[in-house]
Amino acid sequence: MTGKNQKILTVVIVIVLAISAVLVTLALKNKRALETPATNNTIGMGTVVVESFYNVDSEASKAAISESTKIINDLDNNRLSWRKEGSDIWNLNKEHSTYVDFTTFNCISTCFDISSKCDGAFDITVGELSGLWNIGTKEARVPSDEEIDAALPTINFKRISLLPDSKGSYLVEIGEDQKIDLGAVGKGLACDKIRDYLETTDIYGGTVSVGGSILVYGKNPTAKDNSWNIAVRDPFGSESDYMAVINCKPCCISTSGDYEKTLIENGKVYHHILDPKTGYPAKSNVTGVTIVCDSGVVSDALSTACFILGYSDKSLELLKEYNAEAIFITKTKEVYITDGLKDSVTIVNEDFHSVTPTEVAE
Amino acid sequence: MNLKFLKKSDIILIVLLLVTCVALLLPKYLGNKDNKLTAVIMRDGVVIESVDLSTVTESYEYDLGCSPKAIITICPDCVYYSYAECHDKLCMNTGKLKKAGDTAACLPSKTLVVIEGEKDKDAPDAITY
Numbered sequence: 435m436t437g438k439n440q441k442i443l444t445v446v447i448v449i450v451l452a453i454s455a456v457l458v459t460l461a462l463k464n465k466r467a468l469e470t471p472a473t474n475n476t477i478g479m480g481t482v483v484v485e486s487f488y489n490v491d492s493e494a495s496k497a498a499i500s501e502s503t504k505i506i507n508d509l510d511n512n513r514l515s516w517r518k519e520g521s522d523i524w525n526l527n528k529e530h531s532t533y534v535d536f537t538t539f540n541c542i543s544t545c546f547d548i549s550s551k552c553d554g555a556f557d558i559t560v561g562e563l564s565g566l567w568n569i570g571t572k573e574a575r576v577p578s579d580e581e582i583d584a585a586l587p588t589i590n591f592k593r594i595s596l597l598p599d600s601k602g603s604y605l606v607e608i609g610e611d612q613k614i615d616l617g618a619v620g621k622g623l624a625c626d627k628i629r630d631y632l633e634t635t636d637i638y639g640g641t642v643s644v645g646g647s648i649l650v651y652g653k654n655p656t657a658k659d660n661s662w663n664i665a666v667r668d669p670f671g672s673e674s675d676y677m678a679v680i681n682c683k684p685c686c687i688s689t690s691g692d693y694e695k696t697l698i699e700n701g702k703v704y705h706h707i708l709d710p711k712t713g714y715p716a717k718s719n720v721t722g723v724t725i726v727c728d729s730g731v732v733s734d735a736l737s738t739a740c741f742i743l744g745y746s747d748k749s750l751e752l753l754k755e756y757n758a759e760a761i762f763i764t765k766t767k768e769v770y771i772t773d774g775l776k777d778s779v780t781i782v783n784e785d786f787h788s789v790t791p792t793e794v795a796e
Numbered sequence: 797m798n799l800k801f802l803k804k805s806d807i808i809l810i811v812l813l814l815v816t817c818v819a820l821l822l823p824k825y826l827g828n829k830d831n832k833l834t835a836v837i838m839r840d841g842v843v844i845e846s847v848d849l850s851t852v853t854e855s856y857e858y859d860l861g862c863s864p865k866a867i868i869t870i871c872p873d874c875v876y877y878s879y880a881e882c883h884d885k886l887c888m889n890t891g892k893l894k895k896a897g898d899t900a901a902c903l904p905s906k907t908l909v910v911i912e913g914e915k916d917k918d919a920p921d922a923i924t925y
Binding site for chain 2 (some may be wrong): 444447448451452455456458459463473475476477480481482484486570572574641642643646647648650654662663664665666667672673674676679687688689691694724
């Protein structure tokens with residue numbers, strides 16, 4: 435080899451080494467950045483919101499957090515809350531016939547569909563009734579039997595008329611005596627809207643909890659198979675205790691439980707899930723139901739419906755209609771898991787035991 | 797292998813590059829080893845106080861300055877709502893926050909306390925309730 439060739443070879447080797455060293459450093463740094471989520475805890479929709487996003491660019495994650503929070507507040511203030519003056523539902527309850535945003539229209543339409551498939555076990559026309567109880571607010575009280583008897587006839591989802599027109603406006607009509615309450619599905623709708631938004635960004639993956647209704651989005655960079663682990667709260671423990679973990683791909687997860695919001699009067703505990711048929715908190719054979727499916731509104735509505743119906747053939751049929759999976763927890767800590775979810779759930783508290791459907795006791 | 801074509805200065809350059817790379821990466825990894833827990837206290841969506849729990853030697857009370865009145869107690873290893881004038885006292889029932897990610901909120905007073913820090917590897921990504 436001539437001296438000149440040697441020199442060129444040396445320079446090439448050094449350059450190659452330098453470039454690969456820099457590339458490895460950058461790759462490791464990116465991996466590190468990707469595996470650290472940007473997380474935000476805040477209060478929205480009258481509940482605790484936790485947003486956690488993974489992206490190489492933490493500024494992009496932070497932007498997604500602030501946009502998600504905006505989506506939640508916008509839905510609450512302008513669309514869903516019957517307590518917020520000027521919202522779609524506030525207008526609807528006042529005028530009984532009003533044009534609403536497409537998002538609100540779609541949500542009411544999905545709820546209508548679910549109500550008709552469960553014979554009204556879940557019904558968004560419970561507004562009169564839930565306004566009497568007001569559980570979860572400081573005005574909460576046990577209404578008199580007369581008040582409940584007066585409210586019951588106003589509950590009937592079949593009296594909702596959904597009238598879209600060709601010009602792209604959406605009219606909703608309800609009975610003069612009726613009131614809509616979307617409280618059971620608002621958190622799930624927020625999850626759906628946030629997912630729609632995230633799909634327009636380059637966020638790698640993340641989770642959003644709107645008061646316990648969970649959006650599981652994209653890929654988890656910290657797991658080998660990019661899956662996520664969502665814990666199910668222990669109905670008998672404190673807020674941070676959980677009894678099982680669901681290993682899942684992107685989905686929406688909602689839970690309804692009788693431990694969540696309660697009112698105690700004269701030593702009696704009243705929970706917040708009202709049975710539209712009786713007007714009182716639902717007497718169910720379960721203490722909590724968790725639903726996994728691909729829509730937040732559907733998972734929210736189904737968790738309410740399945741809590742009211744309890745673990746029964748009716749709830750299992752309803753779940754099938756929507757391709758949804760569920761975990762039912764009874765008051766004696768028995769756990770029923772639907773077939774599609776069995777392999778993905780790990781019970782982590784041994785006080786709870788999984789029971790197969792053949793052992794169902796009516 | 798004949799390494800003669802590599803001059804002393806080349807080897808020094810390579811070593812220097814490698815050392816620089818390691819030096820760039822090290823702080824990131826070392827920084828995560830001491831898992832610092834910070835209690836972040838928010839009112840109306842704004843952080844009003846942030847306390848590094850490792851600097852707390854004795855428990856003390858912190859008035860959140862909100863209405864209805866609420867007070868939290870900050871300890872060396874935890875933080876919790878110790879007093880609240882709201883109607884349901886849900887914030888007090890939440891109990892003591894000890895791990896990264898633990899959250900307690902008092903909705904009537906729009907206050908929230910969260911422990912920030914690196915989560916355990918096997919901690920779930922979220923909890924449904």
